[in-house]
Amino acid sequence: MITFTRRTVIAAAFAAAAMIAAPTSFAQAAPEKTDVTIAVGGKSLYYYLPLTIAERLNYFKDEGLNVKVVDFQGGSRSLQAVVGGSADVVSGAFEHTLSMQAKNQPMVAFVLQGRAPQQALLVSNKKMKDYKQISDLKGKKIGVTAPGSSSQAVLTYILAQGGLGPKDVAFIGVGSSSGAVSALRSGQIDALINLDPVVTILLQNGDAEMAVDTRKVSEAEKIFNGDLVAGTLYAPEAFVKKNPNTVQALTNAMVRANQWLTKASAEEVAKVVPESYLMGNREVYLAGFEGNRDALSPDGRFPDGCAQISLDVLRKVNDKLDPAKLDLGRVYTNKFVDEALKKYPLSK
Structure with missing residues (x-):
C-alpha cells in the first residue's frame, strides 16, 4: 500500500509544473538537408573565425548536420559556387545580399559573424x-x-x-x-x-x-554612422524557405561559436584552429585575434538599420544600385538567431 505525505504531494506537484513549463522550442525538427556545403573565400581570416570554431568544436554535428566547408580564393568565387549550385550556403560579406537582390537573385543572411568590417x-x-x-x-x-x-x-x-x-x-x-x-x-x-x-x-x-x-567597433560606427556589418552566413532565398530546419541548425551552431569566442582567450583560439592559420608565427596570430575580438558578433544578431548602411557604402563603388528597387527587409532575418538564443541563451 502506497501512502502519500504532504511532502511527497508537494514534490510531485512541483515536478508536474516543471514538465509543463519546460520550453518546447528546444525540440527542434530534424534538418531537411543534413549534408550541407558552405563556400567561403579565405577561411583562415578572423573575418570567418566563427565558422571555423563551429566546425572544429563539432557544433554542426551536434545539430545533426554534416557540413563540408570549401575554401575559395575570394568572396566573389564562393558566391559563384552557390549561384552555380556546387554549394548551399555562403560564409561571406553581408553586402553581397544587396548586390544579388539587384540582380534578381535574392539572398538572405541569417546569422552574423562580424559586427564591424575588420579592415x-x-x-x-x-x-x-x-x-x-x-x-x-x-x-x-x-x-x-x-x-x-x-x-x-x-x-x-x-x-x-x-x-x-x-x-x-x-x-x-x-x-x-x-x-x-x-x-x-x-x-x-x-x-x-x-x-x-x-x-x-x-x-x-x-x-x-x-x-x-575598423576592427574597433566604436571607430567603425563613427566612420559609417552606424553598424557596417561584415561576415555572415547567407543563402538563396529559395533555400532558406525550403530548408528552415537546416538553416536553424546552422544558426544554432554559429551562435554557439560566437558565444564561445566572446569568452575564449587568444591561446584557446590558437589551440582550436588549424596549425596552418598561425602561418608559422603564433604571436602574430594571437595579437591579430585580440585586434579583431571587438569586431566579432557576440550573439549573431543583425542590428537595426545595418542594410541601409551597407547600401550607402556599396553605392560608393556601384552607383548603378537603385535603392528604389531594393527591399532591404528581405536581405536578412533575425528569426533564426532569436530561436537559437532560446536554446543557447547568452550568459551574463
Whole structure:
C-alpha cells in the first residue's frame, strides 16, 4: 500500500509544473538537408573565425548536420559556387545580399559573424613618413584585396571623408596574404586596406602605421554612422524557405561559436584552429585575434538599420544600385538567431 505525505504531494506537484513549463522550442525538427556545403573565400581570416570554431568544436554535428566547408580564393568565387549550385550556403560579406537582390537573385543572411568590417587602412612608413590625414592619400597607389571588393568599397567611403573620390587614387589588387605584405614592403604601393593577419604583421614589423582601424567597433560606427556589418552566413532565398530546419541548425551552431569566442582567450583560439592559420608565427596570430575580438558578433544578431548602411557604402563603388528597387527587409532575418538564443541563451 502506497501512502502519500504532504511532502511527497508537494514534490510531485512541483515536478508536474516543471514538465509543463519546460520550453518546447528546444525540440527542434530534424534538418531537411543534413549534408550541407558552405563556400567561403579565405577561411583562415578572423573575418570567418566563427565558422571555423563551429566546425572544429563539432557544433554542426551536434545539430545533426554534416557540413563540408570549401575554401575559395575570394568572396566573389564562393558566391559563384552557390549561384552555380556546387554549394548551399555562403560564409561571406553581408553586402553581397544587396548586390544579388539587384540582380534578381535574392539572398538572405541569417546569422552574423562580424559586427564591424575588420579592415584597417595602413600607410607605408617608407613612402608616407609625413602622413597626417586622409587627404594626403591623393595621387597615391593604395592596395585593396581585389578590384570591386568589400575592401575597395570601405576604402572609397573612407576617402570621401577626406574629400577624395575614387579617381583621386589608384586602386591596386594585392590579395589578403603574403602578396599584400610584399607589395607594401617593396614600395609597389603607398598604403593599403586589408585584414588580419596582414595588418598585424605590417604593424608589428614597423612597415606601416595605422590610419583607420575598423576592427574597433566604436571607430567603425563613427566612420559609417552606424553598424557596417561584415561576415555572415547567407543563402538563396529559395533555400532558406525550403530548408528552415537546416538553416536553424546552422544558426544554432554559429551562435554557439560566437558565444564561445566572446569568452575564449587568444591561446584557446590558437589551440582550436588549424596549425596552418598561425602561418608559422603564433604571436602574430594571437595579437591579430585580440585586434579583431571587438569586431566579432557576440550573439549573431543583425542590428537595426545595418542594410541601409551597407547600401550607402556599396553605392560608393556601384552607383548603378537603385535603392528604389531594393527591399532591404528581405536581405536578412533575425528569426533564426532569436530561436537559437532560446536554446543557447547568452550568459551574463
